[in-house]
Amino acid sequence: MTSIFFRSIKFLIGAGFVFVLLLALLGSITGLINEPPKQTAEQALHKHPKELELASNGPLGKFDTGQLQRGFKVYKEVCATCHSLHMISFRNLKDLGYSDAQVKKIAKEWAIKQPVFDEKAGTWGERDNLPSDRFPKVYYAGTGNPPDLSLITKARHDGAAYVHSLLTGYGEKPDPAVAAKFPEAMKTPEGMHFNPYFANLNIAMPPPLVSDDQVKYDDGTRATIDQMAKDVSAFLVWTAEPTLQKRHQAGLAVVIFLLFATGLAYGAYLTVWRGMKH
Template identity: 75%
Template sequence: MASLLTRSIKFLIGGAFIGVLLLALIGTISGLITDPPKPTAEEELHKHPKELDLASNGPFGKFDLAQLQRGFLVFEKVCASCHSLNLVSFRELGALGYNEAEVKKIAKDWPVKQPVFDEKAGTWGERDNIASDRFPKVYYPATGVPPDLSLITKARHDGAAYVHSLLTGYAEQTPEEIAKFPGAKTPEGSYYNPYFANLNIAMPPPLTADNQVTYSDGTNATVDQMAKDVSAFLVWTAEPTMQTRHQAGLAVVLFLLLATVLAFGAYQTVWRGIKH
């Protein structure tokens, strides 16, 4: 009798616990239906990157070497003071059309030098870069290390389109946006950019005016063009062998198609005249 009473109490307690959970679940669902959560500023104001048409897009894409050289110039003159490119060596610039002497000069004149440790003195020093060196890292001990850009177009969704939109997307919040999301006002020391994940970015606008760089090929260096060119360059740094991979992939597909045709022809020849 006592055992039966104990089991009954256990069932009652379990049923009550389940009932409380069901009531809580029903209340939560009802609340979401009658009073759905308001969208956050990030959800409402964040913009999807604009489409970017580059010669390297698509399975048959090829690098535009002239554009890549322009993009490297923008990186060198605008971006390199803050961002590293530490997975790329200077000699790889030869793939962009620079000759050996030009590569050596670029390496030697690069403002950030290679760190060298003097074992005898126990101190760090510097030396000029050589062609076989990777682009040296940029350090900001007080504020941390800005992101390395070697793989940025692989590390960010939409890749080059994201980089281009971010560089050209700096803006001021409109009075309507501020009124709708008063708590999302851009804090001091940050810059409003709707293409950035949380809308506010610490990096000041790097491309502030047309003709920040001078293109040797006569291309008009508008802000949009400079952003497009450096985005194309960063596609190359992330995957310098992309064009070769595309060509190899096309050759493999053509080979498989030819092999399929030959195999079908052989099958028809071997089994010709044989009734199943």
């Protein structure tokens, strides 16, 4: 009798616990239905990145080396002052079509040098970059360091499309009807810049691309703001995954091999079982 009594008590306690949880769940669902959460200013004013067509898109995509060289020039002349590219070595630029002599020249003339510690003097010095060196880190004199761009298209949702939209989105204004609902959000703090593609709408980085022909392309391509943003986005896809094209080629070869092997296996199956009765 005692054991039956205790089992009954445990059952009632468990049932009561489940009942309380169900009541709490029902209350939460009812609350969400009756009073849905209010839309925040960031949710209302934030824009989804615009689609960006690049040669590297898709499972069969491959790099456009001409575009990558243009994108590198934009990075060098516009972005490199504040943003590092520390996961890439100068010699990796050979994959973009640069010769050994050109890579050596680019490394030597790079504005930021390699830090060197003199053990005898106990002080830091500098030396010219070598092709084997990684791009030196940038130490910004302001509050904090801007992010390294080596993996930015992997670290941000929508990758290259996000970078392109962010670079070209400084002049875009939200729908006036939507903006009128959130007047406080439209007051850009001092030292910040409104950009609807940035997560919290205000970004410390001023517009890096301010006018057409800010960079002069060697191949004669017109350097509009949109073109420069597109080219540097393509370049940053390459820095994030330099082996993307080789991976695509290897994947295609594997698929073709598997299809061929499947055909051989099916042919062998028909040959072995031909004439056999079940």
